[in-house]
Amino acid sequence: xxxxxxxxxxxxxxxxxxxxxxxxxxxxxxxxxxxxxxxxxxxxxxxxxxxxxxxxxxxxxxxxxxxxxxxxxxxxxxxxxxxxxxxxxxxxxxxxxxxxxxxxxxxxxxxxxxxxxxxxxxxxx
Amino acid sequence: xxxxxxxxxxxxxxxxxxxxxxxxxxxxxxxxxxxxxxxxxxxxxxxxxxxxxxxxxxxxxxxxxxxxxxxxxxxxxxxxxxxxxxxxxxxxxxxxxxxxxxxxxxxxxxxxxxxxxxxxxxxxxxxxxxxxxxxxxxxxxxxxxxxxxxxxxxxxxxxxxxxxxxxxxxxxxxxxxxxxxxxxxxxxxxxxxxxxxxxxxxxxxxxxxxxxxxxxxxxxxxxxxxxxxxxxxxxxxxxxxxxxxxxxxxxxxxxxxxxxxxxxxxxxxxxxxxxxxxxxxxxxxxxxxxxxxxxxxxxxxxxxxxxxxxxxxxxxxxxxxxxxxxxxxxxxxxxxxxxxxxxxxxxxxxxxxxxxx
Numbered sequence: 242x243x244x245x246x247x248x249x250x251x252x253x254x255x256x257x258x259x260x261x262x263x264x265x266x267x268x269x270x271x272x273x274x275x276x277x278x279x280x281x282x283x284x285x286x287x288x289x290x291x292x293x294x295x296x297x298x299x300x301x302x303x304x305x306x307x308x309x310x311x312x313x314x315x316x317x318x319x320x321x322x323x324x325x326x327x328x329x330x331x332x333x334x335x336x337x338x339x340x341x342x343x344x345x346x347x348x349x350x351x352x353x354x355x356x357x358x359x360x361x362x363x364x365x366x
Numbered sequence: 367x368x369x370x371x372x373x374x375x376x377x378x379x380x381x382x383x384x385x386x387x388x389x390x391x392x393x394x395x396x397x398x399x400x401x402x403x404x405x406x407x408x409x410x411x412x413x414x415x416x417x418x419x420x421x422x423x424x425x426x427x428x429x430x431x432x433x434x435x436x437x438x439x440x441x442x443x444x445x446x447x448x449x450x451x452x453x454x455x456x457x458x459x460x461x462x463x464x465x466x467x468x469x470x471x472x473x474x475x476x477x478x479x480x481x482x483x484x485x486x487x488x489x490x491x492x493x494x495x496x497x498x499x500x501x502x503x504x505x506x507x508x509x510x511x512x513x514x515x516x517x518x519x520x521x522x523x524x525x526x527x528x529x530x531x532x533x534x535x536x537x538x539x540x541x542x543x544x545x546x547x548x549x550x551x552x553x554x555x556x557x558x559x560x561x562x563x564x565x566x567x568x569x570x571x572x573x574x575x576x577x578x579x580x581x582x583x584x585x586x587x588x589x590x591x592x593x594x595x596x597x598x599x600x601x602x603x604x605x606x607x608x609x610x611x612x613x614x615x616x617x618x619x620x621x622x623x624x625x626x627x628x629x630x631x632x633x634x635x636x637x638x639x640x641x642x643x644x645x646x647x648x649x650x651x652x653x654x655x656x657x658x659x660x661x662x663x664x665x666x667x668x669x670x671x672x673x674x675x676x677x678x679x680x681x682x683x684x685x686x687x688x689x690x691x692x693x694x695x696x697x698x699x700x701x702x703x704x705x706x707x708x709x710x711x712x713x714x715x716x717x718x719x720x721x722x723x
Contacts, residue, residue, distance in 0.1 A: 254453055254457065256415075256419075256450070256453045256454065257453060257454070257457050259419065259423075260423060260426075260454070263423045264423075264427075267427070348456075348457050349456065349457050349458050349459040349463070350457070350458065350459060351458065351459050351460030351461060351462055351463075352426070352458065352462050353460070353461060353462075354460065
């Protein structure tokens with residue numbers, strides 16, 4: 242049986258998304274990537290990941306809108322959501338935490354720290 | 367002397383149409399060639415990205431020598447690599463960032479970029495300055511400082527941005543003074559550049575502000591202090607504001623006091639609430655929403671009858687934020703006289719507030 246944890250993440254900066262995928266897969270996670278907020282909620286409902294990593298500023302559908310959707314669907318509301326956002330958008334972080342995100346990571350970030358924080362969140366649950 | 371060619375109108379028209387056809391044909395060929403060239407370049411770049419990706423990710427993970435890695439790439443593909451690294455420079459920090467910087471600072475990329483910076487071509491200079499700044503390449507500081515004197519605005523801006531990212535405090539005054547040479551370098555673009563400095567640029571800026579007479583530099587400096595939440599400049603800015611006749615300086619000072627919560631400015635704000643300039647009265651009201659107390663209540667109520675809409679609107683908002691229980695009083699006022707302008711504005715604010723809540 243596959244006991245690898247699954248992370249679903251939405252990040253529109255394609256090179257950064259690839260780096261995150263590389264780093265997290267190396268740490269033993271299954272990764273599902275979305276290049277924008279579109280389809281993320283459906284993806285979470287379908288795949289039931291162990292954690293969702295959401296970039297706040299994304300085209301078409303932003304991370305906070307997705308977060309609201311995730312937290313209003315009872316079958317997936319328990320899945321921890323971590324926000325990823327630029328330093329200059331700290332006010333969105335407050336909003337995101339109020340909406341039910343469990344943690345946030347500011348860009349620029351250190352990839353090692355990001356991996357560590359994700360591992361810690363998953364370990365605590 | 368003119369050569370007169372005797373041709374009839376039909377021949378003339380035929381020749382004109384023929385010339386236009388030839389011209390159109392040349393243009394179409396040119397567009398097709400440009401598209402092909404662009405497509406080829408994009409394909410080359412994508413291939414390079416795909417090939418480089420794995421190597422780069424492994425480099426970030428391991429202990430590979432950056433110089434050895436860069437040696438594998440031909441000089442003509444350096445720009446592809448730099449473009450690929452761009453997003454990583456903006457998004458990564460810590461050990462990842464150190465490794466990224468090493469790819470430029472400890473390899474042949476650095477002399478390549480420095481030679482680009484020395485070239486006379488603005489496009490090459492701008493690109494080189496951009497990457498040297500991102501990689502915090504200190505070897506480029508002297509050259510970048512020279513480029514601040516360039517008559518070309520884009521060269522000036524890219525050099526200033528690089529120096530700010532390199533946190534070269536000594537260059538900040540050259541940036542501020544050189545910027546005045548360019549009419550279309552706006553205050554906002556200059557602020558965007560200067561905010562790339564770290565907050566330790568504030569100390570030398572404060573020393574300069576004490577003797578600075580140029581109002582634009584005063585105003586930019588104070589805005590930067592607000593950006594960095596530099597509390598130590600409070601007393602100096604207060605003195606400048608009290609004696610200043612310039613609207614921009616006064617407004618930036620007020621915003622700064624609110625931004626750092628500098629309560630020592632309250633006495634000055636008490637006077638400025640009646641300033642003849644509406645923008646200043648508005649800014650005072652916004653600041654009072656943060657700094658003020660109940661002793662300001664009557665003065666703020668008076669502003670609800672101001673001649674300017676912006677002032678009246680902000681007076682209502684400030685009262686709601688500042689005075690506990692003021693909503694009830696404002697509601698009564700808002701419906702006391704339906705024809706009164708101040709009451710109408712109060713109704714509008716209350717309505718907006720109810721929508722937001």
